[in-house]
Amino acid sequence: MGWTDRFSISGKTALVTGASSGIGAEIVRVFTDAGAHVIASGQSHDRLAALAAETGCKMIVADIATTQGCQSLVTDALAFSPKIEILVNSAGVALVGPVLKFAVDDWDRTMAINLRAPFLLAKGLAGQMIAAKAGKIINISSQTGVIALADHAAYAASKGGLNALTKSLMTEMGREIWSPPEKSGPMIESTPLGRFGEPIEIADMALYLASPASDLVNGALMMIEGGYSSV
Numbered sequence: 001m002g003w004t005d006r007f008s009i010s011g012k013t014a015l016v017t018g019a020s021s022g023i024g025a026e027i028v029r030v031f032t033d034a035g036a037h038v039i040a041s042g043q044s045h046d047r048l049a050a051l052a053a054e055t056g057c058k059m060i061v062a063d064i065a066t067t068q069g070c071q072s073l074v075t076d077a078l079a080f081s082p083k084i085e086i087l088v089n090s091a092g093v094a095l096v097g098p099v100l101k102f103a104v105d106d107w108d109r110t111m112a113i114n115l116r117a118p119f120l121l122a123k124g125l126a127g128q129m130i131a132a133k134a135g136k137i138i139n140i141s142s143q144t145g146v147i148a149l150a151d152h153a154a155y156a157a158s159k160g161g162l163n164a165l166t167k168s169l170m171t172e173m174g175r176e177i178w179s180p181p182e183k184s185g186p187m188i189e190s191t192p193l194g195r196f197g198e199p200i201e202i203a204d205m206a207l208y209l210a211s212p213a214s215d216l217v218n219g220a221l222m223m224i225e226g227g228y229s230s231v
Helices: 022-033 045-055 067-080 104-132 153-162 172-178 181-189 199-210
Strands: 013-016 037-042 058-061 086-089 136-142 166-168
Touching: 013 022, 013 067, 022 037, 022 045, 022 086, 022 199, 037 045, 037 067, 045 058, 058 067, 067 104, 086 104, 086 199, 104 136, 104 153, 136 153, 136 199
Parallel strands: 013 037, 013 086, 037 058, 086 136, 136 166
Antiparallel strands: none
16 A cells, blocks of 8 residues: 555545534545545534535534534434544534633533533444444544643543544634733743644644554544643
8 A cells, every 4th residue: 555545535434523613624624635525514504504615525514512413413424424434523612711700501511512522423423433344533632631721621621531632722712712912922932833733734633643544543642732741
């Protein structure tokens, strides 16, 4: 098998959550460009429709904050394709604030989307992957799951629980949280690379993990954060 075949996902079917924006949308672009058949899921019909027009992906509007929403997404995805070989759990929510003032409802929503949903989707699709003796599950997490940050208790707990294969920081959600200079400045100064990551850099790692080149990678934690955790 040549190197182009080892890194190929051409003809494979992937389900990508959180595809309405940010990293999820970029993964859809990279995967479709690499020849995969992609089912893009998210909450924004308009953004998904624009992405479908751009890439040719299929789209499913779903609310994975609920158990029923996750089950419906699995059912609808399998209706598109009975053989889904790649699952990318990219959907996430970052509700931040001081622990003493943090609402229980916000804690529950964070856990539902960031932790329970990946579990339910993996559970719903793993059976047919096992039967086919082939499949990749890629969970997009955050360096916050390894290194605690102020006001991120729920987010860090959810991502720590997920213990993901890949780590990400800069999405539209991340930019909103980290855009104030008083927050972004110290973070960038503590990062050897001197900048935040971009969605395409996470998408490229997802492509590697989805391809045969990473077949020996199992349960690994990939730190994609410019060296922040190394200093």
